[in-house]
Amino acid sequence: PNKLLAKLASEMKKPDGLTVIRPEDVSAVLEKVPIEDLCGIGSRTHKQLALFGIRTCSDLGRFPVEILRRKFGVIGERLHYMGLGIDDSPVVPVEEAEEVKSVGHSMTLERDITERKDILKRLLQLSEMVGRRARRYGVAGKTVHLTVRYADFTTFGRQQTRKSPTNNSEEIFAEAVGILDTFVLTQAVRLLGVRITNLCYQREQLPLFTEERKKSLATGAMDVVNNKFGDFTVTYGSILDTEEKGSHVISPAWRPSGIRNVDVK
Numbered sequence: 001p002n003k004l005l006a007k008l009a010s011e012m013k014k015p016d017g018l019t020v021i022r023p024e025d026v027s028a029v030l031e032k033v034p035i036e037d038l039c040g041i042g043s044r045t046h047k048q049l050a051l052f053g054i055r056t057c058s059d060l061g062r063f064p065v066e067i068l069r070r071k072f073g074v075i076g077e078r079l080h081y082m083g084l085g086i087d088d089s090p091v092v093p094v095e096e097a098e099e100v101k102s103v104g105h106s107m108t109l110e111r112d113i114t115e116r117k118d119i120l121k122r123l124l125q126l127s128e129m130v131g132r133r134a135r136r137y138g139v140a141g142k143t144v145h146l147t148v149r150y151a152d153f154t155t156f157g158r159q160q161t162r163k164s165p166t167n168n169s170e171e172i173f174a175e176a177v178g179i180l181d182t183f184v185l186t187q188a189v190r191l192l193g194v195r196i197t198n199l200c201y202q203r204e205q206l207p208l209f210t211e212e213r214k215k216s217l218a219t220g221a222m223d224v225v226n227n228k229f230g231d232f233t234v235t236y237g238s239i240l241d242t243e244e245k246g247s248h249v250i251s252p253a254w255r256p257s258g259i260r261n262v263d264v265k
Contacts, residue, residue, distance in 0.1 A: 035056060045072075109189065109190055143198040
């Protein structure tokens with residue numbers, strides 16, 4: 001009887017089925033449920049947990065919480081409780097929810113990079129992640145922020161405000177590249193971050209012009225596949241050979257669902 005189990009139950013007998021998980025049945029239900037079925041465990045976390053031999057929710061609940069803390073930081077204990085079916089987060093009505101002010105992702109690179117083509121590949125990944133999350137929750141942003149961090153932890157950034165809001169990944173990418181071109185990079189890059197602010201909520205409408213409509217439909221199809229099967233299942237050809245895919249930072253304010261992800265500090 002919590003949000004985590006309610007979401008799990010809603011996915012069990014789609015589209016019209018009804019599943020009731022009674023308190024006394026929670027352990028039995030979770031015994032064979034794959035961890036990737038839990039809301040809040042994405043493809044990257046799933047892969048990291050699998051390295052520990054954690055395949056099911058019961059595996060996760062029984063796994064030593066101390067090891068989870070060392071691996072995932074403050075999120076480790078939260079993952080432990082998720083494996084037990086415990087979720088004490090309150091149900092907040094939409095009209096009472098805190099207003100979201102930004103959508104962003106950052107990427108700490110496995111190796112420092114200096115080549116422009118490598119930087120652009122990562123910016124395209126981040127722009128797609130930001131755009132897809134914004135589209136999922138029906139928001140668009142007028143201001144695009146780019147953050148860069150060197151290997152010595154020197155961090156700087158800049159922002160650019162558009163005439164109209166967008167959640168289109170290509171447009172976010174173009175703005176991020178424009179900002180990048182105003183920098184003179186003097187060291188190798190360790191971290192990149194892309195974020196949109198000045199958000200507004202908007203309903204999705206198909207463009208009037210044929211070419212723009214085709215792009216919008218293609219983007220929607222990509223989102224459906226990636227939301228179901230994991231980040232970058234379908235992606236741009238130019239980043240297929242890129243090693244790092246997805247945000248490598250877990251926010252301390254992480255929660256199983258919602259629009260927020262990572263803001264670079």
